[in-house]
Amino acid sequence: MPKLDLDAIPQVNTTGYPPEYAGVVKDRWYRRLAPASGISDFGFTHATLKPGAWSAQRHWHEGEDEFVVMLSGEAVLVEDGGETLLRPGDIAVFPKGVANGHVLQNRGDADCVFIAVGRPAASDCHYPDIDMHLFDGTGFRRKDGSGF
Amino acid sequence: MPKLDLDAIPQVNTTGYPPEYAGVVKDRWYRRLAPASGISDFGFTHATLKPGAWSAQRHWHEGEDEFVVMLSGEAVLVEDGGETLLRPGDIAVFPKGVANGHVLQNRGDADCVFIAVGRPAASDCHYPDIDMHLFDGTGFRRKDGSGF
Numbered sequence: 001m002p003k004l005d006l007d008a009i010p011q012v013n014t015t016g017y018p019p020e021y022a023g024v025v026k027d028r029w030y031r032r033l034a035p036a037s038g039i040s041d042f043g044f045t046h047a048t049l050k051p052g053a054w055s056a057q058r059h060w061h062e063g064e065d066e067f068v069v070m071l072s073g074e075a076v077l078v079e080d081g082g083e084t085l086l087r088p089g090d091i092a093v094f095p096k097g098v099a100n101g102h103v104l105q106n107r108g109d110a111d112c113v114f115i116a117v118g119r120p121a122a123s124d125c126h127y128p129d130i131d132m133h134l135f136d137g138t139g140f141r142r143k144d145g146s147g148f
Numbered sequence: 149m150p151k152l153d154l155d156a157i158p159q160v161n162t163t164g165y166p167p168e169y170a171g172v173v174k175d176r177w178y179r180r181l182a183p184a185s186g187i188s189d190f191g192f193t194h195a196t197l198k199p200g201a202w203s204a205q206r207h208w209h210e211g212e213d214e215f216v217v218m219l220s221g222e223a224v225l226v227e228d229g230g231e232t233l234l235r236p237g238d239i240a241v242f243p244k245g246v247a248n249g250h251v252l253q254n255r256g257d258a259d260c261v262f263i264a265v266g267r268p269a270a271s272d273c274h275y276p277d278i279d280m281h282l283f284d285g286t287g288f289r290r291k292d293g294s295g296f
Contacts, residue, residue, distance in 0.1 A: 002240045002250060003225060003232045037241035039213035041267055042190050046239070065187035069217055069263050071237050077151060084151045089219050091194070091263070092150045093185035102150060115217050115239070117265055119189055 006046060009036045016140060017057065018148035021130055027053035044117045049075065049106035055116070057130055058103040060094065063123025066116065067093040068104065073112035075104040080128075086114075101128045154194060157184045164288060165205065166296035169278055175201035192265045197223065197254035203264070205278055206249040208242065211271025214264065215241040216252065221260035223252040228276075234262075249276045 009031045015022050027050035034043045049055060055068075058078060070090045077084040077092055080100045086092060094102050106112040125134035133143045141147055157179040163170050175198035182191045197203060203216075206226060218238045225232040225240055228248045234240060242250050254260040273282035281291045289295055 002227060002242055002248075003234065004239045004241060006239070033215075033239065033241070037215070038243040038246075039215065039241060041213040041244070042265070044215065044265070065189040067181075067185070067187065067192065069219070071217075071219075079150060086151065089261070091152045091154070091181065093152060093181070093187060094150055095186040096189070098186075100150075113237070115263075117190070117192070 004033065004037060006031065009033065009046075011048070018132070018140060020148075021057055021132055024054040025056065027051075028055060042117060042119050044115060047114055047116055049073075049104065049112040049114075051106055051109055051111070053106050055104035055114075057127050057132065058101040059125050059127050059134075060099055060101045061096050061118075061121060061123060061125050063096050064119045064121055065094070065096045066118035067091060068117075069115045071113040071115065073106065073110045074108050075112045075114065076107055078103050078105060096123075099126065101126065152181065152185060154179065157181065157194075159196070166280070166288060168296070169205055169280055172202040173204065175199075176203060190265060190267050192263060195262055195264055197221075197252065197260040197262075199254055199257055199259070201254050203252035203262075205275050205280065206251040207273050207275050207282075208247060208249045209244050209266075209269060209271060209273050211244050212267045212269055213242070213244045214266035215239060216265075217263045219261040219263065221254065221258045222256050223260045223262065224255055226251050226253060244271075247274065249274065 011029045013029050015025050030045050030047040070086045075086045159177045161177050163173050178193050178195040218234045223234045227250050
């Protein structure tokens with residue numbers, strides 16, 4: 001099965017975000033491809049953003065490199081430095097430890113599909129725009145460490 | 149520079165294969181994107197196969213997972229089990245240690261473009277169709293260990 005049958009892999013829209021921050025990803029549908037295909041060196045995800053959906057809350061990882069490859073539709077990449085339109089074939093890379101949060105937003109009328117690659121988050125993840133932080137080993141909490 | 153400017157990244161067609169096995173990859177042009185973008189958790193390559201070119205000699209890695217994402221054109225994936233046509237948006241995955249050699253061949257008239265992801269080869273790599281083997285730490289040699 002080296003060629004993946006994407007239709008046979010369950011597509012979910014679940015999130016670990018607390019309800020107050022989960023709205024932007026409710027129309028983010030994704031398939032986790034590493035467990036479905038038997039690889040473990042890294043994770044990779046096939047993601048579809050319906051119109052209006054975001055890839056995540058804007059964030060950056062202390063300890064995990066990430067990159068995305070655009071397959072169809074368009075997405076706006078939002079970072080500290082501004083906004084960049086991503087089209088099919090475009091690639092964006094987010095080196096670990098670079099304190100510049102990133103998010104892909106689908107502001108168009110068509111689905112946006114992309115592949116995201118990265119190791120599972122095992123370090124702190126920072127969310128510059130909201131009162132949330134991913135603490136290594138303890139999950140999502142407010143920035144002062146209190147729970148939701 | 150999270151969105152990569154692919155045109156600014158050098159494209160090469162070099163190979164470490166000995167001359168007798170290098171012909172099939174002479175029209176394989178690629179950009180190594182990890183060093184160009186500052187990530188190190190894994191390697192990834194933007195590859196263009198001109199008509200007639202192959203991605204590699206058919207091979208499988210003992211210790212490194214790999215996957216490819218098709219961006220444009222078509223390629224024929226050749227494995228022990230037969231041949232599979234890959235089109236834009238298709239994904240093929242090659243878990244480490246699975247003794248089934250794989251190669252992408254461009255048999256069409258248009259360029260084929262894909263992204264390949266994997267860690268740098270640090271284990272033995274097997275080439276079932278030719279008298280070549282990648283020995284961990286010593287490079288390409290004949291299967292009996294002799295040099296080219």
